[in-house]
Amino acid sequence: MYSVHCMNNISQAGLDKLYKSFAPAKTLDAADAVIVRSTNMHELDLPSGLLAVARAGAGVNNIPLDRCSEQGTVVFNTPGANANAVKELVVAGMLMASRDLIGSAQWVSEHADDETIAKDAEKAKNQFGGSEISGKTLGVIGLGAIGAAVANAGRRLGMHVLGFDPYLSIYAAWSLDRHVHYVQRLADILETADYITIHVPANDSTRGMIGRDQIAQMKDGVVVLNFARDALVDEQAMARALESGHVSRYVTDFANPTTTHMKNALVFSHLGASTKEAEANCAAMAVDQLEEYLLEGNIVNSVNFGDVDLGPIQTDERIVVLHRNIPNMIGQFSTILAESNLNIENMANKRRGENATTLIETSGPWDDSVIERISAVEGVYRTRMIPGHEM
């Protein structure tokens, strides 16, 4: 039985699930795999036998990815586990941008001791009134798990929804309400939406993607919501657009010295995933992914190796090879197998960046020498044999 060490507390439901399949490991050194939330692992020595690191959550900048890759440790995260939590916060953000609920609640607090507050409220409330979201146009940039959930919620709240995502997955497409209007150009959203929300990862091609030019194309009085990453938005340009009133509200989950001084910004304290349910989902998903990898060799949602899935092991054993993504690796593996008289029954290979995963099932039994020969191939980080299931 594999043993797993929890570096941070996870929910009881997650623990129960974990220890159904795995033994607890008290320390990192004794563990085959770890589950981590926010602990910084950059300064830690990782045991060479560590097979996997599962991050219960989305961001992985507390994990030394390159070091993990080179020693053949697969790092997982749990994208989408917090999708509903973020979706609900986006809905709250839209509603709070539409009527000044915060300003009005503050007004009530300030007048709490005023005896005629009920009457005064009827006069004061004009300054806090606003509009409804039903019937308005919502533009969703990025239709992954979160964006798709937001788009569907918009539809159900009576909004016209435009979705933009040049990399739309089949899974997300399938989950989308059929009345979500799929647009081909970002400009279609910028020019027509009353509310624009962004749900893409921050990388070199998305950083600053909502810049001065994009903001200039937006409708007057637009509301922009950012519950993804602050780096996606050119915040200096946003500050100016808020100042001029071109953007009526910027709702962001990211407090920094620029956002906190913006006019008409609603700055949340990074609460997007801060729900009990999201935490539990992350833990459950992390455990599922560890089970799938440790017991079957399948990789789902890894951030440093390619995702592969051959289903449950069909033969007597399955071999997992983690290696660099360089030419002729598969050729070398298959030559070694052929020389050992092993026929390949099933094989999958998937790259991710500089690394790749190969899963192999063969007809005959393996001996240690085959494993050793594959491990010795230049560029292979780790070779692991998993016994098949008893029929």
Added chain:
Amino acid sequence: MYSVHCLNNIAKVGTDRLGDNFTLTDNIDTAQAIMVRSASLHDVDFSHELLAIGRAGAGVNNIPLDRCAEQGIVVFNTPGANANGVKEMVIAGMLLAARDIVGGIEWVDENSDDPNVGKQAEKAKKDFAGTELAGKNLGVIGLGAIGAMVANAGRSLGMHVYGYDPFLSVKYAWSLDRHVRHVNNLSEIWANCDYITIHVPATDKTRGMIGRDEIAAMKDGVVFLNYARDALVDEIAMSEALQTGHVRRYMTDFANSVTTQMKHAVVTPHLGASTKEAEDNCAVMCADELRDYLENGNITNSVNYGAVDMGPMDGAMRLGVFHLNVPNMIGQITSLVSGAGVNIENMTDKSRGNYAYCLLDLGSELSDTTIAQLSSIDGIYRVRAIRK
């Protein structure tokens, strides 16, 4: 041609719907109809020209209903026109109760000059974390226009919804998501629901209906939302329940000396209907009601006369008779009309409290003399003849 006087600003989308048969007038004494929002009419003397008052909104305590009824002036309001405005407020209320978003924003405000505010937020945020709505149980008390929309919205956010309304109408039953579970007993709501929202009018029967015993029967940590009327809730009992934590949050749209002092209450200053769309919808609905009444004699959503709808007017003459709701009125009306040799083709009579309205389609025109005779019957307030 009818003339209408607007006592408050009425959205143009509303007045535009009155059509070619109408003009707006600045003179209240020559107007056949008044459109009003919050201006008080209690001290206004109504001219004999005035046939109807349309209140663009729900509450009518700025209008002397009985005095109007006795002058044969029909008062309309626009229930449901603000339903979506309130529904969105309730959703916001649930979300603000689920996570302490407001507390988080205030924390950011207080720390706005800290250059490391982003990093600090990562530590501070657990104080504001919470739960999600999806998967929780929502109880909706009262399934009228607003309650039905709230129930459906709860469903679409992934909640399990329990609805309670002993007077549920066919119209709203039809509009309800079929997964809304209809319960016959409020105790089912108390026992099951994590969020409870109330959408009933304040009447003698409903005042204080959320009292100490009801609150005690609710689940520990329940969130209660009140965007209907403050009088529905025993607020002293609610304060105590918030103090002990039995009720986790009270979200209310009614600021008063009790709610503003409550622990764990989020109090907004009556913003439920404060949207441009609700205002527009009210104006449109109000104009439609006035137009149908002035042109066809039909009454929809009156607060002092019963609802009568005989469709568009197409006979020789349509007669509207406003009368006291006492025996033998219809007998006297019909015998006078038939005595004049005029056939009654269709008739509807509808009472509301002390007052009743009788609408008759006649086969031929009734003479002014007969109309005057009708008007002089004891208990008849007004006779209105609509000619094609």
